[in-house]
Amino acid sequence: MREIWGVPAYEDYPHRVPAQVYNVWRRFWRKHHKNMEFHLESVPPMAMQLSEHLWVCVDVSLNHAPVVAWSDFVDEERAIHDPVPCTVTHFHFGASQIREKALLEMAEVLEKKLAGV
Numbered sequence: 001m002r003e004i005w006g007v008p009a010y011e012d013y014p015h016r017v018p019a020q021v022y023n024v025w026r027r028f029w030r031k032h033h034k035n036m037e038f039h040l041e042s043v044p045p046m047a048m049q050l051s052e053h054l055w056v057c058v059d060v061s062l063n064h065a066p067v068v069a070w071s072d073f074v075d076e077e078r079a080i081h082d083p084v085p086c087t088v089t090h091f092h093f094g095a096s097q098i099r100e101k102a103l104l105e106m107a108e109v110l111e112k113k114l115a116g117v
Contacts (some may be wrong), residue, residue: 009097016083028110068095
């Protein structure tokens with residue numbers, strides 16, 4: 001099992017990030033090339049921390065403890081509309097309840113940032 005910041009994982013498994021989500025992140029990363037954190041309004045008190053190779057949904061009320069993470073993205077040799085294989089790591093038994101919400105809101109936030117909103 002993996003760990004992030006010294007927090008052991010509850011479980012990890014292969015997964016696929018929807019193409020729409022990955023593609024907007026990739027456009028944002030290529031334009032700004034910076035790590036960022038933003039709060040998730042749909043699942044308070046959660047926030048997303050994004051870097052080039054790791055996306056982590058953290059619980060801000062628990063000193064930014066990781067809840068769910070996406071890593072090991074494999075985006076070579078894929079069509080732009082294909083989902084991106086990755087590894088999902090759960091650090092909390094309730095991670096599956098917020099996993100997809102966090103990804104969708106992440107894409108919305110990044111789209112707005114790219115549009116200058």
